[in-house]
Amino acid sequence: MTTSKLQVAFQGEIGAYSEEAALALYPEAETRPFPSFEAVFAAVEMGSVNRAVLPIENSLFGSVHQNYDLLREHNLRIVGEVQLRIKHQLLSLEGSRLDLITHVFSHPQALGQCQRFLKERLPNAEIVPSYDTAGAAKKISVMGQKTHAAIASRAAAVEYGLFTLASDIESNQENYTRFLALSSHELEAPEGSESRITPDSGNAEVEIKTSLLYAQKENLPGGLFKSLAVFALRDIDLYKIESRPLIGSPGKYIFYLDLRGHQDDEKVKNALHHLQEIAAFVKVLGSYKSGRFIS
Amino acid sequence: MTTSKLQVAFQGEIGAYSEEAALALYPEAETRPFPSFEAVFAAVEMGSVNRAVLPIENSLFGSVHQNYDLLREHNLRIVGEVQLRIKHQLLSLEGSRLDLITHVFSHPQALGQCQRFLKERLPNAEIVPSYDTAGAAKKISVMGQKTHAAIASRAAAVEYGLFTLASDIESNQENYTRFLALSSHELEAPEGSESRITPDSGNAEVEIKTSLLYAQKENLPGGLFKSLAVFALRDIDLYKIESRPLIGSPGKYIFYLDLRGHQDDEKVKNALHHLQEIAAFVKVLGSYKSGRFIS
Numbered sequence: 001m002t003t004s005k006l007q008v009a010f011q012g013e014i015g016a017y018s019e020e021a022a023l024a025l026y027p028e029a030e031t032r033p034f035p036s037f038e039a040v041f042a043a044v045e046m047g048s049v050n051r052a053v054l055p056i057e058n059s060l061f062g063s064v065h066q067n068y069d070l071l072r073e074h075n076l077r078i079v080g081e082v083q084l085r086i087k088h089q090l091l092s093l094e095g096s097r098l099d100l101i102t103h104v105f106s107h108p109q110a111l112g113q114c115q116r117f118l119k120e121r122l123p124n125a126e127i128v129p130s131y132d133t134a135g136a137a138k139k140i141s142v143m144g145q146k147t148h149a150a151i152a153s154r155a156a157a158v159e160y161g162l163f164t165l166a167s168d169i170e171s172n173q174e175n176y177t178r179f180l181a182l183s184s185h186e187l188e189a190p191e192g193s194e195s196r197i198t199p200d201s202g203n204a205e206v207e208i209k210t211s212l213l214y215a216q217k218e219n220l221p222g223g224l225f226k227s228l229a230v231f232a233l234r235d236i237d238l239y240k241i242e243s244r245p246l247i248g249s250p251g252k253y254i255f256y257l258d259l260r261g262h263q264d265d266e267k268v269k270n271a272l273h274h275l276q277e278i279a280a281f282v283k284v285l286g287s288y289k290s291g292r293f294i295s
Numbered sequence: 296m297t298t299s300k301l302q303v304a305f306q307g308e309i310g311a312y313s314e315e316a317a318l319a320l321y322p323e324a325e326t327r328p329f330p331s332f333e334a335v336f337a338a339v340e341m342g343s344v345n346r347a348v349l350p351i352e353n354s355l356f357g358s359v360h361q362n363y364d365l366l367r368e369h370n371l372r373i374v375g376e377v378q379l380r381i382k383h384q385l386l387s388l389e390g391s392r393l394d395l396i397t398h399v400f401s402h403p404q405a406l407g408q409c410q411r412f413l414k415e416r417l418p419n420a421e422i423v424p425s426y427d428t429a430g431a432a433k434k435i436s437v438m439g440q441k442t443h444a445a446i447a448s449r450a451a452a453v454e455y456g457l458f459t460l461a462s463d464i465e466s467n468q469e470n471y472t473r474f475l476a477l478s479s480h481e482l483e484a485p486e487g488s489e490s491r492i493t494p495d496s497g498n499a500e501v502e503i504k505t506s507l508l509y510a511q512k513e514n515l516p517g518g519l520f521k522s523l524a525v526f527a528l529r530d531i532d533l534y535k536i537e538s539r540p541l542i543g544s545p546g547k548y549i550f551y552l553d554l555r556g557h558q559d560d561e562k563v564k565n566a567l568h569h570l571q572e573i574a575a576f577v578k579v580l581g582s583y584k585s586g587r588f589i590s
Binding site: 057059060061062063064065066107108111127129130131132174176221222224225228229231232235238239240241242243245247248 | 352353354355356357358359360361402403406422424425426427469471516517519520523524526527530533534535536537538540542543
């Protein structure tokens with residue numbers, strides 16, 4: 001690497017929502033786009049970047065199981081988290097106006113989320129699906145026509161020198177995506193906070209989360225209940241529990257679990273030890289500062 | 296309704312995967328497309344259709360929270376389930392061949408899932424994103440050019456009179472979507488099975504599932520653990536547990552739970568009664584026959 005800036009990988013085109021999340025967590029970083037989640041994991045593992053920022057769940061569309069699978073297969077550590085409100089902007093060239101727009105380009109999901117706006121404000125515009133939101137913004141900038149607009153992020157507007165004709169045009173305001181920051185190794189102190197954090201998460205100012213995956217032993221009666229007892233018996237709060245059936249293995253599940261506390265806290269260590277007694281496998285993915293909501 | 300056939304609503308264009316799921320559950324039915332999930336719920340409520348078939352979770356992309364929200368807000372009943380393997384077909388006109396194809400149309404998600412095939416077999420084809428897979432198939436049929444192909448379902452091939460140039464071209468073979476059948480009222484007997492089923496789900500031949508939503512009472516210590524004890528203490532197996540944070544209400548969660556058994560089984564009734572004691576709200580969504588995997 002020729003620069004001393006932190007290098008952060010994300011999946012997608014420059015100006016993607018993932019890049020916005022990366023910059024929310026690491027404002028000073030240099031962001032680097034990769035074509036797939038696999039490529040992002042490989043880049044962190046090979047040391048060609050210092051961090052990755054990837055979506056892990058969306059408030060409308062659920063958990064990104066692909067990234068949970070990659071976390072299971074690889075040995076990266078979760079070191080940070082941010083929750084980004086997905087806000088869509090209608091972007092065009094300087095000097096364009098809403099009443100000039102005849103064509104709107106974007107990813108089908110973004111177009112769907114802005115359906116109401118499009119129907120009310122641009123009922124005659126032609127809707128053109130694109131591969132991704134940032135790619136649509138890039139296209140508008142290259143085409144150079146004031147009659148054409150894209151629906152994309154604020155970051156895409158900056159990247160491709162576009163102007164915002166209408167802001168926050170999505171109908172559902174509760175569209176959040178949770179992103180995780182990954183590193184090749186555990187960090188000494190959690191990132192993404194101004195205040196200093198100790199492993200003891202009793203500190204009321206900041207909350208530390210630990211994420212883990214586990215699978216129950218086969219034929220363990222009441223296995224899920226017993227695995228949660230491990231935490232309940234020690235008054236450890238849970239932020240997330242999700243079962244995921246293993247395709248092709250009826251009756252077998254993987255569990256995603258986020259708990260309050262650091263993996264080095266005494267009671268968390270004890271709980272994880274206890275969990276190992278009753279689980280077929282346990283994989284701790286990392287301890288990190290609970291992410292801010294960015295809107 | 297002018298026909299005596301069962302009318303089944305789905306979201307999307309004719310030939311969508313949701314229609315394939317509807318026909319897997321109800322082979323004799325007449326399927327009817329609607330533009331949005333909301334419109335599908337409204338059609339069942341108003342009695343303009345008898346059933347709806349909607350996606351509820353995907354093995355790669357997680358739970359469809361939008362449909363869980365609609366199940367919470369409306370009073371439809373889940374009456375059936377099917378798990379459909381999402382298989383993508385490369386479709387074109389009669390007389391076309393793989394080596395003639397210069398353009399491939401589909402939804403970005405399907406294009407992404409067939410990336411490996413496209414790279415290896417059609418490295419020079421132009422990739423054109425579309426609003427949905429069935430719409431892409433329709434477009435190919437209307438355009439009438441043997442150089443153009445769509446990636447879509449088998450149902451779309453039938454609907455738009457297209458021919459399959461290559462079958463099952465997705466790289467990930469573990470792409471399943473779970474669909475639910477909804478009705479405006481509880482049915483006397485579970486659907487989707489040849490064998491007769493009684494409320495007592497002890498029958499080894501068929502498994503009956505019950506789905507429910509609940510929220511914990513605020514400030515109930517160990518609330519999740521206690522809510523699962525309700526089932527564990529009665530030896531009721533769980534198929535799915537998922538927590539979903541309520542946006543804007545930190546620390547508050549909704550839980551999705553699927554259990555083994557019928558809501559009219561004695562021990563399930565007792566468990567639900569017990570759950571009501573400790574939950575802020577409980578909503579039983581229906582009891583239905585556990586869905587077959589269709590591939």
